Amino acid sequence: MTIEQRVIIRVPMARKGRAPARITEKAADAWDEKKGPRCVALRSIRAAAIAVRNGVDLILADDHRYRARLEKGCDAAAFYSGFYVEPDEDGSLCSGRDELQARGGTSCAIESFKRLIAVEPDD
Template sequence: MNSLLALAAPVALMVPWMAQGVDVPGEAGALAAPSAPQCDAAHAAEDDAPPLVNPLSAMHQSSTARQVRIEQRVVVRITPTAPSSRGTPLASLPQRAVSPRFEERGKEKCVALDSIAGVQTGSGNRLVLFLRDRRMISVNLEKSCRARDFYSGFYVERNKDGRLCVDRDRLQSRTGARCEVEVMRQLVEVTD
């Protein structure tokens, strides 16, 4: 669509010159003069018509400056992770009674948005981010936020550095809740 606009713009700028029968700069030869009117009524109508204005000269003569501002905004959607055991033949086998235990260690300041593979809700105001390198990050939201509002994932606006950071970024749920990231910690499996 933009390439079509780029091709049509020079033609649109030449239309007033063609209508007036003016030589176009850079063209070999001059345009033919407009044909003579067939009757006096057509000649009278031409005299009453407002003069055609060349857009380039009108732009240079205008005293007010006009500006166009183009802004770009990128919003990233992080979706919940699907359980990996669903639909596999091993899903029908009996599971271990003991589930793995995780412990929070070390504070994270930022996480790259491209490294986030999925999200899962936790208890209270806590989300669990699953990273592509198989790490898990616990994210605490503002105290007034509930993790269950983020059951279908969240949106976050991409910053220049492409990272999700503590005390800077706000997560938006699909229901409209907006919550700031308070604390991030890495979850590590504890073996007994």
């Protein structure tokens, strides 16, 4: 007899509610994208948000933000109600290896991570 264990981690969205009517450029313009890491520790992810069509913003416990850029053809709006991740042995979510699974069934690979820096508003 073989016993297997499967763990799935659910990541909630920062703002609960219905699907966004449309993703606005204003939301995307609030952040500058810089080069990010290859992997993000799953234990540090606290919530997620959608600000661009092809990415999901991850909000970490230390208030840093990273944008998971999704593979071509994936629409981030599918992840409006949160997503699931199957953790690897290293406990990290990595680009080029892992994928996000929407609660509705959509699955998208992560192409890259971008570090997000808040843009200073113009007065």
